[in-house]
Amino acid sequence: MEYRFSKRIENIKPSAIREIFKYASDPRVVSLSAGNPSPDAFESEAIASICKSIFESRPIDALQYSVTEGYTPLREHMLGYMKQNHATGRDFDDILIMSGAQQIMEISAKILCNEGDYIICENPSFVGSLNSFRSIGTKLKGVGIENDGINIKELESALDKTPNVRIIYTIPNFQNPSGVTMSLEKRKALYELARKHDVMIIEDNPYGDLRYKGESIQNIKSFDDDGRVIYAGTFSKVIAPGLRVGYTIAPFEIAKKMVVAKQGEDVHSNILAQMICHEFLTKCGFDEKLLRLRHLYGKKAESAEKLLDKYVVPSGITYSSVEGGLFIWCRLPKNVDMLEFCSLAVREHGVAIVPGSAFMVDENDPCDYFRINFTAPSDERLEEGIKRLGDFALSYIP
Ligand SMILES: Cc1ncc(COP(=O)(O)O)c(C=O)c1O
Structure with missing residues (x-):
């Protein structure tokens, strides 16, 4: 049977990026890729x-x-x-x-x-x-x-x-x-x-x-x-x-x-x-809940930034400090192939990050960025993930 799909759905193409997500579900991989709240945040x-x-x-x-x-x-x-x-x-x-x-x-x-x-x-x-x-x-x-x-x-x-x-x-x-x-x-x-x-x-x-x-x-x-x-x-x-x-x-x-x-x-x-x-x-005290969340994520953001400074920034990757939200947007040096970097990070070094091109209107547009999430992993997993990323980046980036 040959299926004929609508133009609408044909507009949404599977891509190399989605391949990366497949690896992210492997328990050996530290996932910094999801947009999930922390498991500690659920009441x-x-x-x-x-x-x-x-x-x-x-x-x-x-x-x-x-x-x-x-x-x-x-x-x-x-x-x-x-x-x-x-x-x-x-x-x-x-x-x-x-x-x-x-x-x-x-x-x-x-x-x-x-x-x-x-x-x-x-x-x-x-x-x-x-x-x-x-x-x-x-x-x-x-x-x-x-x-x-x-x-x-x-x-x-x-x-x-x-x-x-x-x-x-x-x-x-x-x-x-x-x-x-x-x-x-x-x-x-x-x-x-x-x-x-x-x-x-x-x-x-x-x-x-x-x-x-x-x-x-x-x-x-x-x-x-x-x-x-x-x-x-x-x-x-x-x-x-x-x-x-x-x-x-x-x-x-x-x-x-x-x-x-x-x-x-x-x-x-x-x-x-x-x-x-x-x-x-x-x-259930929603305003207090928001205060708890801000406190929890603020601390997580602070430790993610410290870990990035320690392990990742020496490779030439830069990032903008965060004041809220769940994500840090990191920039690779110009001469690095971003998609290959993200793909090798998950396949060979066990850390999943999201290639910036996933968020572009045209996935083929040039993009030097990748996104990491700091709220979902435990403190230990966050350190492990950022360390893996930094070790890999130091060896990979010229
Ligand atoms: C900017 C933005 N809008 C909307 C959503 C989707 O939210 P919801 O879970 O309420 O559909 C997300 C989820 O990550 C998001 O980042």
């Missing part, structure tokens, strides 16, 4: 007791079909929380619960873009979102990133020159993979450009709550007077990614179309998971 006992109480008191609510918009108490709680704590959400906005933030990107593109329309994104950017956009047939236009966020001149030129741009997709806090946070000036400039060119913005913010140092910067959505920002939030990095619960704050008209699209995808997000999130947020 398993609290969640077990929440589940017990849900099944004792309201089992049918947790097991029955539910509404597409999401579990009302969770929606109401998050709308209030985001307004009060982040000035995010206006009278013209609604909130919907989605199956992870990833679904927000896919559904936003689905309702706003026709096949062949453009989405402008930071280059590099989160590959999961890029693949969601690709899967519905949109084209991607990448714009470079500087130390303080997207390159505004390049963005302006992309908006001027690219036909049918419908969305600017941005990750303003601790961008995945670069770790960069966009300055307030650039957030405002990006908003003004979107306004001038009448395009929507998706503000994807999974890491904003995970700032270990420095001052938070206000969300783009907080100055959205026009209703052109779709805000994407998630509990993946602050409660548990396996629950697959995210939320979007978006203008009513947009939310209404999102509901129609979501009905056709998965009817509603897992209702038990939504109830767990609501109970956790309202009864």
Whole structure:
């Protein structure tokens, strides 16, 4: 049988990079490649007791079909929380619960873009979102990133020159993979450009709550007077990614179309998971939980940087210090073949890192970077992984 696949799925090509991920599941390999929270970050006992109480008191609510918009108490709680704590959400906005933030990107593109329309994104950017956009047939236009966020001149030129741009997709806090946070000036400039060119913005913010140092910067959505920002939030990095619960704050008209699209995808997000999130947020001291997470990850980030300085930097690899998020973006010297470096690191030296090209709009674009995660491995495994990486880099880099 010869199978014929859609052009949409043909747009998402398997690549050499995915080969590297195959090795990362070998227990002998230290994986610095996943975007996973630390196993120490999960509140398993609290969640077990929440589940017990849900099944004792309201089992049918947790097991029955539910509404597409999401579990009302969770929606109401998050709308209030985001307004009060982040000035995010206006009278013209609604909130919907989605199956992870990833679904927000896919559904936003689905309702706003026709096949062949453009989405402008930071280059590099989160590959999961890029693949969601690709899967519905949109084209991607990448714009470079500087130390303080997207390159505004390049963005302006992309908006001027690219036909049918419908969305600017941005990750303003601790961008995945670069770790960069966009300055307030650039957030405002990006908003003004979107306004001038009448395009929507998706503000994807999974890491904003995970700032270990420095001052938070206000969300783009907080100055959205026009209703052109779709805000994407998630509990993946602050409660548990396996629950697959995210939320979007978006203008009513947009939310209404999102509901129609979501009905056709998965009817509603897992209702038990939504109830767990609501109970956790309202009864288990969520703000204290965030403080604990910041403390845990801040310490891990600090020790990862010390280990990089000790083992890896002497080889000529550089990195930018992190103030939040889960990743460190490392740069190889110019003359090194990045893909070969990453491939040999995992195949012959037992340490998995993610080649930077995985995050590029065009995987064939030149890229000297690789990404490491410091939250998922234990302290011992992190040291072992970074030491392996450094030993290999010293022997490999001329
Ligand atoms: C920038 C970014 N957006 C979205 C997601 C996906 O989040 P979720 O698990 O809520 O789908 C991730 C996950 O790593 C991410 O890094």
